[in-house]
Amino acid sequence: MKQGLKIAVIGGGSSYTPELVEGFIRDYGDLPVRELWLVDIEAGLNKLNIVGELAKRMVAASGLPIDIHLTTDRRQAIRGADFVSTQMRIGMLEARVRDETIPLRHGVIGQETTGPGGMMKALRTIPVLLDICKDIKELAPQAWLLNFTNPAGMVTEAIHKYGGVRSIGLCNAPIGLIKLVSARYNTQPERIYAEFAGLNHLHWVTRIEVEGEDKLQELLENREQYAASNVPQHGWDPDFLRSLQALPSYYLKYYYLTDFMLQEQLNSTNKGGTRAEVVKRVEDELFKLYSDPQLKEKPKQLEQRGGAYYSEAAVNLMRSLHNGTNDIQTLNVPNRGTIDFLPDDACIEVNCVVTKNGPLPLPLTKIPQPVKGLMHAVKTYEQLAIEAAVNGDRALALQALAHHPLVPSVSTAKALLTEMLEANRDYLPRFFD
Amino acid sequence: MKQGLKIAVIGGGSSYTPELVEGFIRDYGDLPVRELWLVDIEAGLNKLNIVGELAKRMVAASGLPIDIHLTTDRRQAIRGADFVSTQMRIGMLEARVRDETIPLRHGVIGQETTGPGGMMKALRTIPVLLDICKDIKELAPQAWLLNFTNPAGMVTEAIHKYGGVRSIGLCNAPIGLIKLVSARYNTQPERIYAEFAGLNHLHWVTRIEVEGEDKLQELLENREQYAASNVPQHGWDPDFLRSLQALPSYYLKYYYLTDFMLQEQLNSTNKGGTRAEVVKRVEDELFKLYSDPQLKEKPKQLEQRGGAYYSEAAVNLMRSLHNGTNDIQTLNVPNRGTIDFLPDDACIEVNCVVTKNGPLPLPLTKIPQPVKGLMHAVKTYEQLAIEAAVNGDRALALQALAHHPLVPSVSTAKALLTEMLEANRDYLPRFFD
Amino acid sequence: MKQGLKIAVIGGGSSYTPELVEGFIRDYGDLPVRELWLVDIEAGLNKLNIVGELAKRMVAASGLPIDIHLTTDRRQAIRGADFVSTQMRIGMLEARVRDETIPLRHGVIGQETTGPGGMMKALRTIPVLLDICKDIKELAPQAWLLNFTNPAGMVTEAIHKYGGVRSIGLCNAPIGLIKLVSARYNTQPERIYAEFAGLNHLHWVTRIEVEGEDKLQELLENREQYAASNVPQHGWDPDFLRSLQALPSYYLKYYYLTDFMLQEQLNSTNKGGTRAEVVKRVEDELFKLYSDPQLKEKPKQLEQRGGAYYSEAAVNLMRSLHNGTNDIQTLNVPNRGTIDFLPDDACIEVNCVVTKNGPLPLPLTKIPQPVKGLMHAVKTYEQLAIEAAVNGDRALALQALAHHPLVPSVSTAKALLTEMLEANRDYLPRFFD
């Protein structure tokens, strides 16, 4: 007889794991986890042990009957799991450094999820996720695969098209926006309703209700606050927002403020610090903290890491799937007519009702007319890149890159592609067989 | 009793007019023109007279019973017309110089139909065309308005949405491609069948049959010929074309080779010659030729002017509409489902069967997957710019420009818009009332 | 300062009203009704007073501060209302008798919501509802109009197209199915999730989960139970249901078992009792009960009246709209892409998330392939009949009837239409001016 849930976390040695464990402890009543399997690769064994031991101490302190397993045997972890969650980085931070720096040398935005860097990450990551799907199909065919691995939209779409398992993509950005607005209005996150339209890392928020009152206009108009970094509209031109009638995702700055963002990246790289290098330092500090045998809870410092709320999003989703609560969450799911100009099988990021059988996307009440082309252009690139990743097809990869809105010409695309493929050769067997 | 057709040419003082007259003479059997009214504004009266007298000499030499009328009274010309054709430039070549140079100063492509320059031309032109439509609705409600005025796709779409008259947009590029291919294969243009997919100045040719044989692959692959300027594939990267499986319009170089084209524009401007200035010199020479009272035919030199085949396209279309020949021509027409991801009312440039009741777009047999996003992005910009033009709405104009694929940021868009609107103040009453 | 909600019930003298009052009392905590206005026409004043006095006694017994107002002044009742609900029958039971008997004389199903009878009811009712909308637009523009008036799908669609007010259509059939299944499985209605696809009185249930377990197959297969009238699958051929993979609405028997249902109607009419006449007797008994000054609660007998759960559905919906609870209810709403082959403005009956801004239809997870044509055919008829009602257009009414799946020929349609319009002359001013 089944006594509780089995959960497998691929990339369990991640610095995010304590947040996830904290969530499982907090929500145990609604989500009775019996076994938590943290899986990682050999190269990550040291981190896995550090974070795993912290997890064990946290559970022990809670007094709950949750078994923590640490392993490099992915198949054992997956067998019979109810949920599989993935949070991993193929090629580790070294690959991220390359994703961020090679494009910059060609005068193109260097970012790990957006533009050429994001495409390289997708090419490395998608085949690994599809391998994981093979194991799930065989060993836990009823499991839900919750994918956080970036670029989450593309990876989730690839899984839907080629993985043959039940899967949902998640990002921390939507929950982050909710938290920001709730802080701004000094209310509970549950009292905020925001409607998201678009793709992962490319969404627009077209409705924000705070305690049942529409506050979008107020947020778009509030000029004096644009300088403050702790407000949702930080850094955007108020005239532009007002005529757009939507709040763009932070990642849209790479598209709307391309020249400015590029300059900023060049400046910070010249000062000797890509984002990857900053993250590396933060992680080192976190693992030092985690190693403390006295630590029995998630340290506050983790919240300053970029990925805050990732695990909260994951636990919320598992809880709703498990209980069929039919509540609304912002998720990455196949389009199937929700955005009428995108293909049915395109993954989009929108509000969904989470039923026991999975998420159902809610109809969009508004989609800003000006953004349709950009959204379609990025999705077109994504779909080409997914096919390139699955087939190891250079011609498709060239088409993807040449048609990416941030790439200024076919010749730049060609040069970039050649260099980036070569630099990632070890992680791209489908391209270099 | 009606004894033949009445045709009104708005912008009749254009240097293209002799080609049109030549066409009417050549096709008189199928298209019995009784009255040809050449209309122009006061400022163009001198040119109108020069070109009008040449037209009269051409007709006299032909011995055909066609009456040529020269006038500045547009309403008289339109009254009872069967066809109205427009070929005009609001603000004349001076405005074009500004369209081409202001964007360059902001590091953006400067071109009269593509990008910010094209948008300014649209803002100046659309209200004038809608005024002409008012006259047609009143004075010749059954007339066909054939629109050549650039940006032809946007202007035609504006007419369809707001003009209330029967209208078709035309461009010389499709017929030009046919002529190039027919020369390359040493056969008649009638033996070439090419399928066009896309928008005006933003199309891709996805099928080329020469005498019933598919030659697309051969044209895409023929590497040694890319250097030759008299071939369709001139200047494109063969690897890119082969994986795209389509021949892009010449104008697509502004999108696919942005950095290169921008550099070329900067170089030639520095050498003291925008395209507008080159055209001005060519036109001066043409009008000198036209003034010769001995000249009784279209001079060969006209063919070197960029707009070759414009008039051939026009005469072909009038002939097919008049006779209901159900033949196939490449035209700008409302989408109505032909390209499934674009709105029904978007004007597209595709092959059509020309019935007596107007053109019916043929279904596309192929549309390259990679180009969908770019096509949608440019159409999105076009639709916003049309609304801005009709309403004199700066906020919409900002959205249009900020979302144009060639504009690198919202701040550039804002600066450019401010400067260009100001520079065109005289021609933008809807913006400056 | 607003102290509670104002609710106007048009047709307040209906025998259903006590159920509604009971609901307001039960849910007062979530739905604080301050004023309840019961409106009826002069001819219904006697009933209004009987049912109104019972309502007052029920409220008094509850001790809640709800004011009951009885009036024939519709405008006073609507002014400033938060919710307007309608439950009325234009032409009263006499008109229903005609709706049920005239078609039978032509060999066609005689039913008050389905077929020619339903169309006559729509022709009588739609103009009256649109008049009510005029009052709401003027006097309570923010009010929600909850429409129970049959044929509810057509009436709601007409309101959406021509009424200019916020409106939702409701039916008791979906909630009735849920109650039947919950009784069958001995569980709470809240533990049942059923997915409805289709139109009002023309839906199919494609998923039934009981406490999270899929029971559709079991319900379709359970052959021995088909004879029992208290099960959802009562009377259907089990082979047919199994290959259909959906449970049809009771009303679909008029389409799937036309010959049998027609015979049954003819038999019962011959025995001297149409459905209308039966209902009349039940109503007379109810009002006798209601008149008892000792009665202070809804009598049990009301539940045997066909319309059980109507008021429960209404109170649930008001509560969710008022509180923005984002829960799921089965409602009649504009299609907007949910059923891809029906027009966007077609009203459909599907599960919706009820947000503060109104219902958002959930995507259908399944729609049985075989039923698409029938669904489209009935919706086509409905849309034609709505236009006929709004414009008093006989030609459209003929097209509607001639294309109704239950009408065997154009000549029958013509004869039926002539006779039915004449019989309803008093209620069809748009047809007889």
Added chain:
Amino acid sequence: MKQGLKIAVIGGGSSYTPELVEGFIRDYGDLPVRELWLVDIEAGLNKLNIVGELAKRMVAASGLPIDIHLTTDRRQAIRGADFVSTQMRIGMLEARVRDETIPLRHGVIGQETTGPGGMMKALRTIPVLLDICKDIKELAPQAWLLNFTNPAGMVTEAIHKYGGVRSIGLCNAPIGLIKLVSARYNTQPERIYAEFAGLNHLHWVTRIEVEGEDKLQELLENREQYAASNVPQHGWDPDFLRSLQALPSYYLKYYYLTDFMLQEQLNSTNKGGTRAEVVKRVEDELFKLYSDPQLKEKPKQLEQRGGAYYSEAAVNLMRSLHNGTNDIQTLNVPNRGTIDFLPDDACIEVNCVVTKNGPLPLPLTKIPQPVKGLMHAVKTYEQLAIEAAVNGDRALALQALAHHPLVPSVSTAKALLTEMLEANRDYLPRFFD
């Protein structure tokens, strides 16, 4: 070296063959047929010889170098063919008698292409056509399969979905309408343009131009002529046509005048003559004529056979495909968005431009709103019946029949299906293995 075309006619012993041969002779200049292979089954060998010898005499009289081959070896006939045409009846006229009489006994229209009879014909015919497709794929992969075999729309759709060959469906009804109108207006068929919208044997004509003038209204209104059987509008109610604004196909009488047509069928059956039996007599007479060794041309009497113009349609289509003339013909082709509410892979009957690569459907300029539901309902039935035929699936066949607009109930559908399957057992191996 190829010296001309090879054509294979499956069912070459048909009485229509002389018309086809006449067409090949007449159009030899545009369609140089070198080999004509007439194929039939053993049971049809006698007819094949009679009609084949007549064909040889016709060719000899023409003096053209066309070789006629008579054979029962289908594969030999197909090998290397340019065109394969099919005109056959699985089960011969005996099966047709059953298709027409069994439904009548259940009170349902008995017709060989419409309703239950048409479904049985489809179940018998589709597997045979798919077998022929296997041969074509192997032996003549570039051939065009022109399908006349009824129900032509369903058979063609099945070939498109499962046959893997290039195929087009043809019917003589559209060309017949053109001839009728040209006779009515005393002009050439080439001067008529009619727009067809719908399915095979279920189309509506929404535009009729005679010498460039719109005559639809005149044809719909002309009341005094409805009695005359040689006009297109014969037998329709003028009020109905006028409000429909379209001329329905003759076959639509089975839907629009169901009660009348049923009575007529019952009467004529009682008088001892189904349509099948009438046809049988006509055929016997034709073959007697064909046997005359003096006959060297198509006899006039053939035109009185129902299928007049079938062969003219076929020869026209082959000629256009061979020469890429881009002319317009009414054909059965996959929908692909032409009728927006039908699936992309549904076969529809519409005007097409016949290019060298096959037909491209023209956009419909009008589709009568009232007919959408009926069109969708019949197409739904067709798609279910195709799947039933391909898979020998009784459950799908039941769904198809139960949802057919002419079948009054599930129980009638079930009884009919059982009886008809049994009666066709010899021709339905997929159902009876």
